[in-house]
Amino acid sequence: MALWRGGERIGGTGDLTPSPRESTRRRPSARGRWVFAAVITFILVNVLAVGAYANSRFAPDHQRTGTRSSDSVPAPVRDGGTVVDLRGGTLDARRMPARTIALTFDDGPDPVWTPKVLDVLSRHHAPATFFVLGSQVSRHPDITRRMVREGHELGIHTFTHPELTNLPTWRRRLEYSQTEAVIGYTAGVRAPLARLPYSSAVDAVDDADWAVVRDSGRLGYVSVFEDTDSQDWARPGPDAIVRNATPEGDRGAIVLLHDSGGDRAQTVAALDRFIPEMQARGYRFTTVSQGLGWPAATPAGTGDRIQGGLLVWAVRIADATTRGFWLLLIVVGLLTLARTLLLFGYAVRHAHRRRAPTWSWGDRITEPVTVIVPAYNERTTIAAAVHSLASGSHPGIEVLVVDDESDDGTAQEVERLGLPNVRVVQVPGGGKAAALNAGVALARHDLLVMVDADTVVEPDALHRLVQPFGDPRVGAVAGNVKVGNRRRLIGRWQHIEYVIGFSLDRRLYDTLHCMPTIPGALGAFRREAVLAAGGLSRATLAEDTDLTMGIHRAGWRVVYEETAVARTEAPSTLPQLWRQRYRWSYGTMQALWRHRRALIERGPSGRFGRRGLPFIALFSVLLPLLAPVVDIFAVYGLFFLDRYETVLAWLAVLAIQVITAILAFRLDREPLRPLWALPLQQFVYRQVMYLVLVHSVVTALSGGALKWQKLRRTGEVAAQPTAG
Amino acid sequence: MKKRHVARVPMPGQPGRGRSRTGGAPVARGTATPPSAAAGPDVGVAAVPTALPRGGASPRPPLSTLPAEPPGDGSGADGATETLQAPDATAEIFVDHSGRRARTLRRVASALVLLALLLIVALWVSQGAEVLGLPVPA
Numbered sequence: 001m002a003l004w005r006g007g008e009r010i011g012g013t014g015d016l017t018p019s020p021r022e023s024t025r026r027r028p029s030a031r032g033r034w035v036f037a038a039v040i041t042f043i044l045v046n047v048l049a050v051g052a053y054a055n056s057r058f059a060p061d062h063q064r065t066g067t068r069s070s071d072s073v074p075a076p077v078r079d080g081g082t083v084v085d086l087r088g089g090t091l092d093a094r095r096m097p098a099r100t101i102a103l104t105f106d107d108g109p110d111p112v113w114t115p116k117v118l119d120v121l122s123r124h125h126a127p128a129t130f131f132v133l134g135s136q137v138s139r140h141p142d143i144t145r146r147m148v149r150e151g152h153e154l155g156i157h158t159f160t161h162p163e164l165t166n167l168p169t170w171r172r173r174l175e176y177s178q179t180e181a182v183i184g185y186t187a188g189v190r191a192p193l194a195r196l197p198y199s200s201a202v203d204a205v206d207d208a209d210w211a212v213v214r215d216s217g218r219l220g221y222v223s224v225f226e227d228t229d230s231q232d233w234a235r236p237g238p239d240a241i242v243r244n245a246t247p248e249g250d251r252g253a254i255v256l257l258h259d260s261g262g263d264r265a266q267t268v269a270a271l272d273r274f275i276p277e278m279q280a281r282g283y284r285f286t287t288v289s290q291g292l293g294w295p296a297a298t299p300a301g302t303g304d305r306i307q308g309g310l311l312v313w314a315v316r317i318a319d320a321t322t323r324g325f326w327l328l329l330i331v332v333g334l335l336t337l338a339r340t341l342l343l344f345g346y347a348v349r350h351a352h353r354r355r356a357p358t359w360s361w362g363d364r365i366t367e368p369v370t371v372i373v374p375a376y377n378e379r380t381t382i383a384a385a386v387h388s389l390a391s392g393s394h395p396g397i398e399v400l401v402v403d404d405e406s407d408d409g410t411a412q413e414v415e416r417l418g419l420p421n422v423r424v425v426q427v428p429g430g431g432k433a434a435a436l437n438a439g440v441a442l443a444r445h446d447l448l449v450m451v452d453a454d455t456v457v458e459p460d461a462l463h464r465l466v467q468p469f470g471d472p473r474v475g476a477v478a479g480n481v482k483v484g485n486r487r488r489l490i491g492r493w494q495h496i497e498y499v500i501g502f503s504l505d506r507r508l509y510d511t512l513h514c515m516p517t518i519p520g521a522l523g524a525f526r527r528e529a530v531l532a533a534g535g536l537s538r539a540t541l542a543e544d545t546d547l548t549m550g551i552h553r554a555g556w557r558v559v560y561e562e563t564a565v566a567r568t569e570a571p572s573t574l575p576q577l578w579r580q581r582y583r584w585s586y587g588t589m590q591a592l593w594r595h596r597r598a599l600i601e602r603g604p605s606g607r608f609g610r611r612g613l614p615f616i617a618l619f620s621v622l623l624p625l626l627a628p629v630v631d632i633f634a635v636y637g638l639f640f641l642d643r644y645e646t647v648l649a650w651l652a653v654l655a656i657q658v659i660t661a662i663l664a665f666r667l668d669r670e671p672l673r674p675l676w677a678l679p680l681q682q683f684v685y686r687q688v689m690y691l692v693l694v695h696s697v698v699t700a701l702s703g704g705a706l707k708w709q710k711l712r713r714t715g716e717v718a719a720q721p722t723a724g
Numbered sequence: 725m726k727k728r729h730v731a732r733v734p735m736p737g738q739p740g741r742g743r744s745r746t747g748g749a750p751v752a753r754g755t756a757t758p759p760s761a762a763a764g765p766d767v768g769v770a771a772v773p774t775a776l777p778r779g780g781a782s783p784r785p786p787l788s789t790l791p792a793e794p795p796g797d798g799s800g801a802d803g804a805t806e807t808l809q810a811p812d813a814t815a816e817i818f819v820d821h822s823g824r825r826a827r828t829l830r831r832v833a834s835a836l837v838l839l840a841l842l843l844i845v846a847l848w849v850s851q852g853a854e855v856l857g858l859p860v861p862a
């Protein structure tokens with residue numbers, strides 16, 4: 001046997017009661033959750049940072065600073081030593097022997113063009129030297145391995161293609177060592193040759209370049225320049241590429257080409273002509289090392305292989321993550337756009353239709369109504385709520401306060417009002433759903449209105465709320481709930497959210513016949529519809545959503561009545577807001593899951609299930625769940641992308657939100673003044689909202705039981721004068 | 725665990741919770757007062773089923789088919805009082821009282837996070853050794 005409170009088991013006898021130790025062990029502490037979230041954030045930051053590094057977002061690309069003096073460059077280098085070896089501490093500048101050509105390709109491997117280049121080289125039996133980027137090798141290890149397998153030589157062209165002269169020594173060392181490591185991991189060989197990014201002929205080497213070349217020598221690398229620059233990067237046409245690449249007379253040459261960095265069709269075409277032409281003139285094609293008579297590449301060391309393996313997988317994971325985020329960003333963008341267009345189209349049409357002079361629900365409804373007010377420790381607000389309800393302009397109002405075992409004198413507070421059309425019923429504590437069911441069972445009338453005990457209604461709200469029952473197909477009506485406590489920023493934010501939610505979203509849902517929730521704060525029902533739906537269940541924490549879906553499935557229409565206005569007290573602190581939204585999102589997911597069979601059923605249930613459930617899941621769960629990707633990219637963009645474009649994109653998103661909010665406020669005839677808080681909403685409120693959803697999803701996945709949590713009332717709304 | 729019946733019994737270790745807040749003598753609790761007959765006093769105590777019969781997609785078995793639960797032990801203030809509740813149409817959705825799912829999820833997540841952290845540390849250490857010019861074993 002067990003004792004229940006608020007719809008949850010709070011204790012009992014025998015073996016049904018978990019020991020305190022068990023309960024403590026099973027529940028991770030809030031601190032633990034935050035630590036876990038911080039660790040996840042740390043991992044994400046690392047992954048994105050690796051991705052940014054591998055995509056050259058850290059170093060400026062070809063922004064050269066300083067003067068172009070070449071006083072420190074030794075004469076033998078300037079005079080033509082295209083291969084500069086400073087490894088032994090002394091300068092050894094060499095060039096290709098006569099009638100020998102070493103084709104060199106920079107910036108690869110590229111998944112499209114490098115295989116085509118390799119095909120041409122293979123067809124003409126011409127080995128070449130590929131100065132590869134470490135980041136590209138990480139992404140295309142198969143192509144790198146093919147290069148080595150087909151007898152080509154690999155050289156280092158740095159990891160991310162930065163302007164090396166602008167980098168400190170440690171970064172240069174890192175660029176070289178990382179590239180050598182990934183070559184070692186993927187191809188199993190060492191690469192002693194290096195070429196500076198943006199380097200050209202040896203006579204163009206200046207003092208800054210020379211310092212880098214000296215550093216390269218100290219690190220054990222031979223710097224390779226070029227004798228002829230095909231200038232294929234400018235895509236001058238195959239003829240010009242062949243002309244540029246051809247050495248004078250029978251001189252040997254190191255020829256610069258590119259197998260990556262854009263469309264290389266001209267390079268491939270030129271190569272297919274250049275090689276046979278030069279072979280016909282008696283030229284032989286070699287790698288740089290072969291041309292100089294140096295030994296072939298030695299196997300890579302274990303340290304390089306391990307370091308390279310870590311890097312390769314880090315780059316792959318980072319690339320996959322970044323690609324995934326881009327994909328999600330596109331999905332979020334498309335969903336947001338679709339939602340905005342739907343809201344604009346349907347909401348405006350809905351408002352125009354409802355405000356037309358010819359609009360009518362049917363006969364005027366004057367039947368008496370029972371207003372059910374479930375209350376648990378609502379002493380602060382109950383009097384104002386009941387008073388506003390009991391004094392409504394609708395004929396024959398019965399207010400039924402269902403006191404759910406309050407211990408703060410809620411029932412006595414209502415009794416003190418001495419209102420003749422108010423009844424108080426005390427029921428055993430069973431939670432809100434049970435209290436509402438009790439109210440339904442005890443109600444004297446067949447038209448029921450359910451109102452939260454912290455909600456104050458306008459005098460004509462009840463009358464207006466039940467008018468849609470003039471249409472016999474209507475089983476439930478959602479009222480227009482507004483946040484009453486707007487003095488603080490958090491109240492204003494919720495006010496904006498409520499106005500948009502009611503003025504736009506509910507109009508859209510109404511039009512599409514898939515209203516997910518009749519708000520607990522103000523909703524009207526036919527008793528028949530409630531009974532057809534099975535009443536209010538405690539299976540979910542969003543009993544209002546659950547009931548609404550049940551009513552849909554029972555074949556009743558659920559509509560929105562914008563003119564029935566009530567003011568409710570919204571959470572006044574972030575922790576309280578968190579708790580409320582945590583319950584809402586968890587409850588909504590529960591309700592969606594509970595009614596999932598509607599997707600395959602026939603009749604009204606199937607009609608609602610196939611239209612409403614995917615719509616609600618998409619826009620109420622999936623879209624908010626993916627929303628963090630916008631903020632992640634905003635931060636990522638500020639650091640690693642074009643800041644101007646990032647800010648512009650962020651402002652564009654904000655502008656869409658502002659326009660949407662203005663439309664919602666206009667349709668709801670609300671003053672626009674509170675909208676000044678909308679830009680601020682982007683920085684705390686939005687993040688809290690999606691963190692709550694993530695929290696709910698994790699709770700659902702882990703099977704955690706969520707409690708009903710009582711929010712603290714300030715009584716601010718109750719203290720306000722009622723309009724009218 | 726599915727909740728079938730609720731018996732109001734004093735909670736071990738929480739003597740204050742055992743007493744009904746309705747106060748006074750134990751009140752006989754049974755079926756709901758029909759709406760038409762509920763025109764009694766404006767303030768009162770009622771005991772009603774906390775779930776209504778479902779007419780929609782998930783019909784609920786009649787109460788008479790439910791197994792009876794023995795009443796409380798009668799040792800509490802209102803131990804003689806028992807409220808029968810009809811079961812909810814479904815069990816608590818997503819809830820796994822055994823905690824097995826949470827443990828599995830926590831273990832998998834922890835393992836993945838630990839692996840990621842180890843890889844990150846290994847990556848930074850290997851790159852850091854290069855930056856600092858420390859020898860990397862060949």
